[in-house]
Amino acid sequence: MSLLTALSSATTGLEASSLELSVVGDNIANVNTIGFKAGRAAFEDALNQSVIGGTGQIGLGSRLEAVQKILTQGALASTGLATDLALQGGGFFVVRGAHNGQVGSFYTRAGQFTVDSSGYLVNLDGLRVQGFPADPIGTITGVAGDLLVGTASASPRPTTNVVVKANLQSDATIPAAWDPANPATTSNFATSMAVYDSLGASHSIQVFFRRSAAGAWEWHAMTDGAGLTGGTPGTLSEVASGTLAFDVQGRLQTVTQASNFLPLGAVNPQPLTFDFGDATAAGGSGLAGVTQFAAASATTFVGQDGYGSGQLASVRIDSQGIILGVFTNGQTRALGQVAVATYSAPDELERVGGNLYAESQSSGPPTVGVAGSGGRGSIVAGALEQSNVDLAEQFVRLIAAQRAFQANSKTITTADQLLAELIALKR
DSSP states (O other): OOOHHHHHHHHHHHHHHHHHHHHHHHHTTTTTTTOOOOOEEEEEEEOOOOOTSSSEEEEEOOEEEEEEEEEOOOEEEEEEOOTTTEEESSSSSEEEETTTTTEEEEESSSSBBBEESSBBEEEEOEEEEEEEEETTSOOOOOOOOOOOOOEEEEBOOOEEEEEEEOOOOOOOOOOOOOOOOSTTTOOOEEEEEEEEETOEEEEEEEEEEEEEEEEEEEEEEEEGGGGBOOOOOSSEEEEEEEEEEOOOTTTEEEEEEEEEEOOOTTTSOOOEEEEEOOOOTTOOOSOOOOOOOOOOOOOEEESSSSSSOEEEEEEEEEEEEEEEEEEEOOEEEEEEEEEEEEEESGGOOOEEEETTTEETTOOOOEEEEETTTTTOOOOETEEEEEOOOOHHHHHHHHHHHHHHHHHHHHHHHHHHHHHHHHHHHOO
């Protein structure tokens, strides 16, 4: 009977309105959930029945077809925390571990990451972020895995080259003969710098310059013997020496040098080259390093290419997901690269809670690569992607679902009244 059909159809309408309210309620509840993607209930009409003795069909109500994920971009909010990451564009971060009894890889837009006690980059539930690790010299490998970033350290680099730029006063008084025991009184000028041995130990070296004749100087590099094999603590020892010659225009003509730098614990002398500039004898200008003019002796630049060991001080992450470690010795090195996964049907991923998605048969397998390539979005460090829920839209849907529920309730009430009238005919 059509009245009973009307009751059944209205019941499906009530159920559909209830499901719409559930989806809308879930969206509103997650309006402040990082990386949340809103859902949208899609309904379809139920199977029709043909009208007896006539043409046309009568519907049997509605039913839920699917809850579709709306994967539009959420707004980015700056946090200033280096390990907070947001994706600007398509893709998902990949995390791995145990979640709700499942062990495997999961996918998320929520980039609230931190470094755990073991040094791994993890999300707030302890699942390890997946990416491409780097070797000890900072080369990114092609094998994806857990990102270990918190235990890195920087190896020392021994000094091999020292650069000195200065002016030596052309009319300086020629002092007494060079005396290693009294370098200050037997030289005209001195400058100093720190150099590093193969173990990262720092050695303070003083370079003494002594005018020996017109346009001719000798130089002596001295350091405390406490840091040298066979040296005497508190006594300066010579580790390098040589001569400088200048033309009448004060330009550096030639340089000679010899070194014997044997740090404490070393088996062989450490090569140490002093660069005093581009001598004219070697085709240079003679003005780019040490010069000899009438001005007072002064140092303009001292540099060297070594550094000591260092511990990780902080990290920063670029738009391609490369994690750069900044060390206490001033060095910067790549520690790894965050991976980003894409799907051919990302809206078919299965929600598993905890801001995570899991692969499903409908979504297909992931394609894992680096940010900014293959349709993957770029990474914004120090920011988080907010929920893409539009409250105004959700409230409109909430009102529409409420009115639909009331209308279907009215259909049931009307059909019930008519059935009561039909039953009353028998009285």
